[in-house]
Amino acid sequence: MVKLKNNSLFLKHFVLFLTFAALASCAEKKFAVTKIEGKEIPITDKNAESADIENFIKPYRENIDKDLSMVLANAPETIDKSGEWQTPMGNFLSDITFEKSAKIFELRTQKKLDICLLNHGGIRTIIPKGNVTARNAYEIMPFENSAVVVGLKGEQVIEMIVYLIAEKKPHPLHGLTFTITKDNQPKEIQIQGNPLDMEKVYYVVTSDYLVGGGDNMLFFKKGVEKYDLDYKLRNIIIDYFKENKTITAGNDTRIRKE
Amino acid sequence: MKRRDFIQKTAAGTAFLGLGSLSLSSFKTINTKHLTILHTNDVHSYIDPFPANHPKNPNMGGVARRAALIESIRQENPNVLLLDAGDIFQGTPYFNYYGGELEFKLMTMMRYDLATIGNHDFDNGIDGLYAQLPNAGFELVSANYDFTNTIMNGHVKPFKIFNKDGIKVGVFGLGVGLDGLVDKKNSKETVYNDPVSVSQDMARVLKHDKKCDLVICLSHLGYKYKDDPEKICDTKLAALTKDIDLIIGGHTHTFLDKPTLLKNIEGKDVLVNQVGCYGLNLGRIDFYFDDDAKSSQGTSIVI
Numbered sequence: 108m109v110k111l112k113n114n115s116l117f118l119k120h121f122v123l124f125l126t127f128a129a130l131a132s133c134a135e136k137k138f139a140v141t142k143i144e145g146k147e148i149p150i151t152d153k154n155a156e157s158a159d160i161e162n163f164i165k166p167y168r169e170n171i172d173k174d175l176s177m178v179l180a181n182a183p184e185t186i187d188k189s190g191e192w193q194t195p196m197g198n199f200l201s202d203i204t205f206e207k208s209a210k211i212f213e214l215r216t217q218k219k220l221d222i223c224l225l226n227h228g229g230i231r232t233i234i235p236k237g238n239v240t241a242r243n244a245y246e247i248m249p250f251e252n253s254a255v256v257v258g259l260k261g262e263q264v265i266e267m268i269v270y271l272i273a274e275k276k277p278h279p280l281h282g283l284t285f286t287i288t289k290d291n292q293p294k295e296i297q298i299q300g301n302p303l304d305m306e307k308v309y310y311v312v313t314s315d316y317l318v319g320g321g322d323n324m325l326f327f328k329k330g331v332e333k334y335d336l337d338y339k340l341r342n343i344i345i346d347y348f349k350e351n352k353t354i355t356a357g358n359d360t361r362i363r364k365e
Numbered sequence: 366m367k368r369r370d371f372i373q374k375t376a377a378g379t380a381f382l383g384l385g386s387l388s389l390s391s392f393k394t395i396n397t398k399h400l401t402i403l404h405t406n407d408v409h410s411y412i413d414p415f416p417a418n419h420p421k422n423p424n425m426g427g428v429a430r431r432a433a434l435i436e437s438i439r440q441e442n443p444n445v446l447l448l449d450a451g452d453i454f455q456g457t458p459y460f461n462y463y464g465g466e467l468e469f470k471l472m473t474m475m476r477y478d479l480a481t482i483g484n485h486d487f488d489n490g491i492d493g494l495y496a497q498l499p500n501a502g503f504e505l506v507s508a509n510y511d512f513t514n515t516i517m518n519g520h521v522k523p524f525k526i527f528n529k530d531g532i533k534v535g536v537f538g539l540g541v542g543l544d545g546l547v548d549k550k551n552s553k554e555t556v557y558n559d560p561v562s563v564s565q566d567m568a569r570v571l572k573h574d575k576k577c578d579l580v581i582c583l584s585h586l587g588y589k590y591k592d593d594p595e596k597i598c599d600t601k602l603a604a605l606t607k608d609i610d611l612i613i614g615g616h617t618h619t620f621l622d623k624p625t626l627l628k629n630i631e632g633k634d635v636l637v638n639q640v641g642c643y644g645l646n647l648g649r650i651d652f653y654f655d656d657d658a659k660s661s662q663g664t665s666i667v668i
């Protein structure tokens with residue numbers, strides 16, 4: 108009997124204590140951090156695979172594979188990125204981007220396109236000799252950039268040329284040709300075979316990335332007119348592959364160094 | 366650890382002195398909790414592993430493997446918070462073909478709890494992001510993007526509070542400056558607000574008003590900009606704010622061997638972490654808590 112009494116007394120204290128603790132925790136933070144461990148876990152082929160996830164991905168993957176693996180055209184020779192002032196890949200991309208964009212631009216605005224300028228760094232890979240698929244287009248151009256036409260005055264065309272000489276990169280170029288003299292000055296500047304007219308507005312198709320200041324092509328910011336073609340650069344490549352069974356690059360010289 | 370062992374032993378000793386086993390089970394030693402934060406960033410639609418002949422990341426990554434790894438960690442500790450710091454979209458044909466549907470569905474299957482919005486998540490326009498929301502079984506948070514005048518209005522909250530086994534965790538999101546990064550035709554009327562003042566506000570609300578035990582910032586600001594030291598980034602944010610315990614970052618595709626330990630404006634510890642990109646790694650940060658008031662003085666950080 109005595110024992111029981113003691114027990115109930117203890118319980119009373121216990122309840123009181125718990126109530127107090129609960130009140131205290133409402134008034135302030137309950138938990139404090141005592142230890143932190145941080146690490147990075149690499150995901151490699153040593154990790155097991157979740158079968159559920161793999162089975163879920165499979166139909167999506169197969170659908171894309173079927174589409175991307177379909178042979179659209181053939182390249183009799185490898186189109187690579189070698190060259191100091193122009194490359195086969197650069198010539199190919201600037202030529203087809205000009206051709207495809209010119210049609211849309213003329214249809215929409217009744218104006219003639221003059222130049223195409225893209226960036227060398229934007230060409231992510233080459234076209235190897237053999238069958239050409241849409242997968243090639245994704246590998247060349249994984250980004251979602253699209254074609255934009257900018258109207259540039261003669262002065263900005265000069266800025267573009269100065270930029271190209273200073274950059275010393277084989278940026279893809281179509282419609283504009285010039286010679287770099289021994290003291291790094293441009294001469295024999297021609298646009299569509301005609302001498303540069305400082306008063307004229309030239310229409311240059313390029314990537315929205317470059318118009319936005321990418322690769323420091325700041326002359327595009329001084330454009331006097333701008334037209335979004337809403338045509339992805341990758342879709343230009345895919346459409347060209349679909350319409351042309353044999354894929355070759357133009358080997359003409361656009362920038363000549365004395 | 367030694368101190369805790371000591372306390373546990375002391376408590377056990379008290380029990381031995383005759384409290385009775387019934388009361389002991391409810392009035393046990395210190396209440397200890399374990400929370401595991403798992404995180405990814407800049408996965409960029411990389412769903413399949415890199416091929417064996419890939420020059421940079423051979424045989425790395427892959428969602429099916431990540432899912433199995435996350436599951437094994439959940440078996441070990443069910444108290445998991447799985448977070449993504451943005452740029453879920455863009456990088457493989459999966460995004461070009463399905464617009465983010467598969468990315469969101471797989472994240473839902475892996476039971477992601479929360480993500481923030483990266484600049485590339487605008488790549489199909491804000492309408493493209495909105496269109497994928499039904500596929501996301503997790504929420505998006507951003508405290509410094511104001512979506513009021515966009516289709517996303519009401520679909521992105523500034524923060525979310527989780528209760529994990531009694532631990533209150535507040536997570537708020539931050540997005541990177543949109544100018545020069547996201548085409549206006551994609552972000553439309555989204556307004557970018559200063560991340561520092563927004564974070565000061567969020568941290569105060571979460572730590573003091575909402576009484577969170579842990580405050581996490583899920584950021585797509587970028588780790589650090591060497592060429593532009595004035596630009597706001599996670600490491601600067603850590604030093605300029607208070608009441609943030611952990612910043613999980615993205616955007617700069619920064620690979621860190623271990624989380625970075627920094628001091629906040631009050632001289633208190635802040636951890637900053639980022640795990641590169643493309644789902645090559647999973648970040649893991651374990652927090653151990655106890656409810657003993659006296660223990661709050663010391664936190665051991667093992668990184």
